[in-house]
Amino acid sequence: MSINVCEIIAADAQNVARACDILASGGLVAFPTETVYGLGADAESDAAVEAIYRAKGRPAHNPLIVHLADATLLSRYAEVNGMAAELAQIFWPGPLTLVLPRKADGKASTRVSAGGNTIALRVPRHPVAHALLTQFGRGIAAPSANRSGRISPTSAVHVQEEFAGAEHPPAVILEGGDTEVGIESTVVDCTGTRPVILRAGTITAEQIAAIVSLATESALGDETLRSPGMLASHYAPQTPVRLNATHIEPDEALLAFGTTTLHAPTMRNLSPTASLEEAAHNLYAYLRSLDAAQCKRIAVMPIPQRGVGVAINDRLGRAAAPH
Ligand code: TXA
Ligand code: MG
Numbered sequence: 474m475s476i477n478v479c480e481i482i483a484a485d486a487q488n489v490a491r492a493c494d495i496l497a498s499g500g501l502v503a504f505p506t507e508t509v510y511g512l513g514a515d516a517e518s519d520a521a522v523e524a525i526y527r528a529k530g531r532p533a534h535n536p537l538i539v540h541l542a543d544a545t546l547l548s549r550y551a552e553v554n555g556m557a558a559e560l561a562q563i564f565w566p567g568p569l570t571l572v573l574p575r576k577a578d579g580k581a582s583t584r585v586s587a588g589g590n591t592i593a594l595r596v597p598r599h600p601v602a603h604a605l606l607t608q609f610g611r612g613i614a615a616p617s618a619n620r621s622g623r624i625s626p627t628s629a630v631h632v633q634e635e636f637a638g639a640e641h642p643p644a645v646i647l648e649g650g651d652t653e654v655g656i657e658s659t660v661v662d663c664t665g666t667r668p669v670i671l672r673a674g675t676i677t678a679e680q681i682a683a684i685v686s687l688a689t690e691s692a693l694g695d696e697t698l699r700s701p702g703m704l705a706s707h708y709a710p711q712t713p714v715r716l717n718a719t720h721i722e723p724d725e726a727l728l729a730f731g732t733t734t735l736h737a738p739t740m741r742n743l744s745p746t747a748s749l750e751e752a753a754h755n756l757y758a759y760l761r762s763l764d765a766a767q768c769k770r771i772a773v774m775p776i777p778q779r780g781v782g783v784a785i786n787d788r789l790g791r792a793a794a795p796h
Pocket of ligand 1: 506508509510511512535536537538568570572585586589591592593595597615616617618656657658659660671672
C-alpha cells in the first residue's frame with residue numbers, strides 16, 4: 474500500500490492556470506512566497522477557507538492572512554487608513570502583513586477572520602505567488618503550509634513531507650525553489666491610532682518606526698488576544714530545543730551561529746559569517762534536518778537580539794517551549 478503523496482508541479486503557465494481552476498472549485502493549492510510556502514484557498518469561499526483549517530488541524534479561533542496580487546485589492550476586503558496605505562506603499566510587495574478593520578459587506582469569507590472584525594492582508598513578492606494571485610484575480614487565504622504547530626515549510630519538498638499520508642492534503646504543490654526570506658512575514662496591527670507589531674519578521678520594528686512611529690505601549694500584555702496564532706509553543710520540531718547553548722552535551726545536535734569552537738557530530742551553522750538575514754533564510758530547513766537526526770536535543774547558540782535577530786529569537790523561543 475502506498476501512502477498519499479501530494480504532487481509537486483512546475484510553476485509554468487499551464488500549471489498556474491490549473492492551480493487557479495483548483496482554487497476556483499474550492500480546492501487547496503500550496504504555493505511559494507518569499508517567506509515560506511502557503512496553503513492557499515479562495516478567500517471569498519467559506520467552504521474553501523474551512524478546508525484550510527481541516528487540512529492543517531488549525532484551531533478555529535486562529536485567523537488567516539489573505540494574499541493579494543497588489544494593493545489595489547485592499548479596499549475590496551478592508552477599511553484602509555493612512556498608516557496602512559503608507560506601509561503598503563513602502564513595503565509591498567514584500568514580507569509585511571497588515572491587520573485592518575474588515576470592510577463592511579467586504580467580499581472575504583468571515584472564516585478568514587475567525588469570526589472577528591479584523592482582516593490580515595499581504596502582497597507577497599515571490600514571482601510564482603504573484604502569477605497565481607494575478608491570474609486568480611481575487612484574494613487567496615493562506616497560512617503557512619505545515620500541519621498546525623509545526624515548522625513552516627521553506628521548500629516544496631517540506632510541504633510534501635508535511636502532508637504525506639494526510640487525510641486532506643492540498644491538490645497540488647507549485648514548485649518555487651527554496652524561499653528567500655525563510656521566516657514568516659512581520660504582522661502589524663493597523664487598527665489603532667499607531668501600528669503595533671504582533672509578529673516579528675525580517676521587516677524590523679526599526680524599519681517600520683522610520684515610516685510611522687509605533688505605539689509606545691507595547692501590546693504584549695494582550696498579544697494572545699490580538700494575534701491568536703502567537704501561541705507559546707509553535708514552529709516546533711519533535712526534538713527538544715535548548716537555547717543560548719555555550720557548551721554541548723552528549724547526543725545533542727548543534728545549531729551554530731557565526732564563528733565557533735563548539736562541535737557536535739550532527740551540526741549546522743545558520744551563518745558562519747554571522748549574517749542574521751542568512752540565518753533567517755536557513756533557520757527552518759536546518760531545524761528540520763537536525764530534527765530528522767533524532768538526537769536527544771537540539772542545542773542552539775545565542776543569536777544577537779537586534780535587527781532580524783529579534784524574529785529569529787522569537788521563533789526559537791516558541792520552538793523551545795514545552796509542547
Ligand atoms: O509569511 C507569512 O505570513 C506566511 C506566508 C504563507 O504568507 N503566512 C503565515 O500564515 O505565516 P500563518 O497563518 O501561519 O500565520 C498568520 C499569523 C498568525 O499568527 C495569525 O494569528 C495572525 O497572522 N493573524 C491572521 N489574521 C489576523 C487578524 N485578523 N488579527 C490578528 N492576527 C492575525
Ligand atoms: Mg504558520
